[in-house]
Amino acid sequence: MSVQGKATLRLLDKADKEIKRLPRVVKGAIYDFQYKFRENPNSPGLRLKQLKGNDRLYSARVTDDYRALLLHVGESDYILVAVRHRSEVYDNLDRFHHQVNPVTGGIEFLEVVESATVRAASGTPGTSEPSGSEGPGSVDSPSAPVADPAPEPGAERQKRSEPEPSGEPPRAHGRPLLAGVSAEQLRELGVAEALIPLALDVSTEEKMLGLVEYAPAHSEEVLLALAEGKGFDEVLESITRPVAATEPVDVTDYSAALNRSTTRVTTEDTDLREAIEDDFGRWKVYLHPTQERLVKRRYKGPARVSGGPGTGKTIVALHRVKYLVEQLPPGRTKAVLLTTYNRNLATDLRKRLLDLGGQELVDRVHIVNIDSLANQIVAEAAQGGRRRWISDAQALDEWQDMLSEIGETRWDADFLNAEWSQVILGQAVNSRADYFRARRAGRGQRISRAQRAEIWQLVERFTMRLDEKRVWTHRQVAEIAARIKGEQAAKIAAYKDDEAQHGGPMLHRLDQSWANLRHDYQHIVVDEAQDLNPAHWKLLRAMVAEKDDDIFLVGDTHQRIYDNYVSLGSLGVNIRGRSSRLTLSYRTTKQILGSALGLLGDEAWDDLDDGSDNLGGYRSILRGPTPSFIRAATWHEELDALAAQVSEWRGIDGDNGSIAVAVPTRDMVGEVERQLSKSGISSVSIGPDGPRAEAAVHVGTLHRFKGLEYRFVAIAGMCDGLVPRRGIERFRESDPLRYRREIQKARSLIFVAATRARDALAVSWHGSPSPFVPTSVASAPAPSLDDGLFRPTNALF
Numbered sequence: 001m002s003v004q005g006k007a008t009l010r011l012l013d014k015a016d017k018e019i020k021r022l023p024r025v026v027k028g029a030i031y032d033f034q035y036k037f038r039e040n041p042n043s044p045g046l047r048l049k050q051l052k053g054n055d056r057l058y059s060a061r062v063t064d065d066y067r068a069l070l071l072h073v074g075e076s077d078y079i080l081v082a083v084r085h086r087s088e089v090y091d092n093l094d095r096f097h098h099q100v101n102p103v104t105g106g107i108e109f110l111e112v113v114e115s116a117t118v119r120a121a122s123g124t125p126g127t128s129e130p131s132g133s134e135g136p137g138s139v140d141s142p143s144a145p146v147a148d149p150a151p152e153p154g155a156e157r158q159k160r161s162e163p164e165p166s167g168e169p170p171r172a173h174g175r176p177l178l179a180g181v182s183a184e185q186l187r188e189l190g191v192a193e194a195l196i197p198l199a200l201d202v203s204t205e206e207k208m209l210g211l212v213e214y215a216p217a218h219s220e221e222v223l224l225a226l227a228e229g230k231g232f233d234e235v236l237e238s239i240t241r242p243v244a245a246t247e248p249v250d251v252t253d254y255s256a257a258l259n260r261s262t263t264r265v266t267t268e269d270t271d272l273r274e275a276i277e278d279d280f281g282r283w284k285v286y287l288h289p290t291q292e293r294l295v296k297r298r299y300k301g302p303a304r305v306s307g308g309p310g311t312g313k314t315i316v317a318l319h320r321v322k323y324l325v326e327q328l329p330p331g332r333t334k335a336v337l338l339t340t341y342n343r344n345l346a347t348d349l350r351k352r353l354l355d356l357g358g359q360e361l362v363d364r365v366h367i368v369n370i371d372s373l374a375n376q377i378v379a380e381a382a383q384g385g386r387r388r389w390i391s392d393a394q395a396l397d398e399w400q401d402m403l404s405e406i407g408e409t410r411w412d413a414d415f416l417n418a419e420w421s422q423v424i425l426g427q428a429v430n431s432r433a434d435y436f437r438a439r440r441a442g443r444g445q446r447i448s449r450a451q452r453a454e455i456w457q458l459v460e461r462f463t464m465r466l467d468e469k470r471v472w473t474h475r476q477v478a479e480i481a482a483r484i485k486g487e488q489a490a491k492i493a494a495y496k497d498d499e500a501q502h503g504g505p506m507l508h509r510l511d512q513s514w515a516n517l518r519h520d521y522q523h524i525v526v527d528e529a530q531d532l533n534p535a536h537w538k539l540l541r542a543m544v545a546e547k548d549d550d551i552f553l554v555g556d557t558h559q560r561i562y563d564n565y566v567s568l569g570s571l572g573v574n575i576r577g578r579s580s581r582l583t584l585s586y587r588t589t590k591q592i593l594g595s596a597l598g599l600l601g602d603e604a605w606d607d608l609d610d611g612s613d614n615l616g617g618y619r620s621i622l623r624g625p626t627p628s629f630i631r632a633a634t635w636h637e638e639l640d641a642l643a644a645q646v647s648e649w650r651g652i653d654g655d656n657g658s659i660a661v662a663v664p665t666r667d668m669v670g671e672v673e674r675q676l677s678k679s680g681i682s683s684v685s686i687g688p689d690g691p692r693a694e695a696a697v698h699v700g701t702l703h704r705f706k707g708l709e710y711r712f713v714a715i716a717g718m719c720d721g722l723v724p725r726r727g728i729e730r731f732r733e734s735d736p737l738r739y740r741r742e743i744q745k746a747r748s749l750i751f752v753a754a755t756r757a758r759d760a761l762a763v764s765w766h767g768s769p770s771p772f773v774p775t776s777v778a779s780a781p782a783p784s785l786d787d788g789l790f791r792p793t794n795a796l797f
């Protein structure tokens with residue numbers, strides 16, 4: 001829609017990649033151009049004109065030398081598809097292809113250049129100064145196909161991409177990579193028509209990468225999956241079906257296509273600067289169609305989005321918050337709660353939400369980590385008085401001290417601590433009688449009624465001890481907060497019932513404060529949902545009314561690093577029938593992802609709701625080096641090698657903040673920092689609020705890496721006895737279920753750390769390697785693994 005004389009201008013996905021490479025002055029001119037164009041596309045200075053023989057393609061002046069290529073969608077709606085030197089715009093017009101994809105219904109554009117590849121970077125015209133008039137045939141300098149992926153010797157270069165009448169391409173060399181797939185099948189998968197003959201002709205993955213780099217994103221995903229060896233059916237099911245148009249596609253109706261999420265363009269009012277300036281900003285302006293559908297759907301109750309690391313769950317959560325706020329009536333209240341597990345993640349969410357929607361958006365959202373929220377509620381209700389927090393580890397120490405003080409030897413502190421926090425606090429058990437009835441699902445060791453009585457007595461003694469010391473754990477506070485809010489929700493429900501029965505507001509009530517009772521939020525969005533405990537969920541459930549779009553949660557149980565197992569349905573958060581999964585990783589390369597997946601082994605992973613989850617279809621279109629291994633005899637030797645590795649990465653990217661080192665213990669953090677400092681490399685440790693400074697190598701324990709992202713990651717200290725920690729051995733016989741969970745948690749810890757890396761991952765150990773490092777790698781003179789870095793041996797079980 002546009003006002004008279006005005007136009008809409010969106011930027012096509014991938015065009016930004018090309019534009020980014022243009023000289024700075026041209027980019028600056030594009031920003032001016034977009035304002036002028038939107039104001040009045042027909043202003044004489046813009047010289048908007050149709051390209052000869054092409055009813056939808058237009059050119060317009062950006063600078064004396066550069067032209068914008070525009071796709072006219074309808075009325076005054078345009079899409080900017082490229083910015084080119086004017087010498088490269090007006091000749092050989094049949095190299096430009098645009099279509100409404102008959103399968104996805106999205107608008108696509110591509111240019112096929114001489115090197116039988118899709119057009120790569122533009123804006124780097126031939127060296128001769130352009131001159132002469134514009135117009136068809138007036139080529140002053142040859143176009144320069146920059147990203148020609150080194151064509152095969154003897155390969156016939158194709159100028160045009162028109163499909164052969166038969167749909168089959170000429171095959172002159174090497175075995176085609178997609179030998180088992182026909183042109184018809186590629187069409188069915190939604191590959192852009194102009195690409196089909198070229199794709200069928202490609203014989204190496206490298207060339208396929210060159211071909212798809214600037215191709216429409218859906219074609220890229222399909223072709224890379226096929227090139228990796230995925231079958232037609234699998235690609236159809238996992239990549240095409242989720243984005244296929246649900247209604248018949250009229251390929252001539254560009255206006256209808258523009259409104260589909262499969263047309264990957266910025267919104268009409270996006271400042272193009274956002275899309276062009278930096279790679280990290282792309283998430284703000286381009287959502288994958290599968291992401292966009294999740295963001296804008298109306299859910300009839302709580303909904304869950306799962307997906308492997310880097311698939312954009314947090315991005316979806318942020319866009320969802322923005323979408324929900326946009327649907328709210330104007331107001332000043334913080335009507336949406338955005339919460340996550342820990343403080344540094346909440347800080348990061350605030351930063352990104354501000355980036356996405358500005359202060360106006362942030363003003364309507366309460367962004368807080370879940371334990372701080374519980375704390376605020378308890379403090380406001382003035383319950384508990386002034387107390388000091390203790391961590392779970394400190395609580396365990398308290399148990400140990402208490403048991404030894406009273407000479408209790410029948411029960412282990414570990415067991416009692418877990419029983420207290422997971423069963424008693426976890427289910428808000430308030431009395432001995434309730435404890436006799438409590439479910440102990442997932443707790444392994446069976447206990448008799450008499451034993452329950454003993455445990456109850458010990459727990460009472462323990463909580464009194466904490467009361468006397470004026471300390472408490474986060475879990476205790478979460479329980480109290482959940483009780484406070486649960487009581488409030490019950491009052492609201494009772495008031496509503498009364499109202500319904502009496503057909504109007506209850507004016508006769510003596511206590512009118514009831515009438516002012518409201519749920520705290522209209523909507524709740526939760527990130528890192530896998531780590532929240534039952535009390536957290538009860539708290540959240542009580543803070544929002546049961547209604548459409550009430551709770552939206554994103555998480556990945558493969559990344560669970562705390563002991564919180566929940567069954568959401570039993571906590572009143574019913575996600576049945578409203579679960580979706582994201583599968584395309586935007587962060588991690590195929591090589592890192594493949595390796596990390598090996599780490600998960602054959603474990604069973606839950607879906608937070610008594611069902612199972614998996615990472616089927618998890619994939620990446622990014623490519624990089626295979627993860628590397630560093631084996632050392634001693635910790636000192638390993639530290640030397642680690643410092644060398646970090647120095648090497650600094651040579652690639654001078655920004656220290658793009659590098660991180662993860663280690664299993666706190667002591668090791670300090671030791672790594674000292675070693676790096678000796679090598680002249682500045683570093684900072686990652687604390688509970690995240691890294692203290694950006695521009696230094698980040699060093700932290702494995703637990704601190706949740707939600708972070710780096711170009712380069714080293715996991716050091718991958719040693720036997722440290723990963724998993726030796727202490728869990730005592731559960732192997734005594735509590736096999738606990739043992740299994742500890743192993744799973746250790747796998748998840750490494751999985752999280754390994755998948756923080758965007759470009760490169762190095763893993764090191766000294767002495768005996770962790771059992772997660774396969775013996776073949778551990779003992780080979782020069783370990784190399786193509787099929788997975790972490791292939792756990794069966795020795796663990």
Ligand SMILES: Nc1ncnc2c1ncn2[C@@H]1O[C@H](COP(=O)(O)OP(=O)(O)OP(=O)(O)O)[C@@H](O)[C@H]1O
Pocket residue numbers: 280282283286287288291307308309310311312313314315316556559585586587706707708709755
């Ligand atoms: N549609 C998108 N376009 C471009 N980049 C994206 C898109 N979606 C996600 N990303 C990028 O992918 C990276 C991972 O995204 P995000 O952190 O949301 O993933 P996640 O699934 O929450 O990961 P994890 O589970 O590992 O925490 C980020 O750098 C993000 O900017």
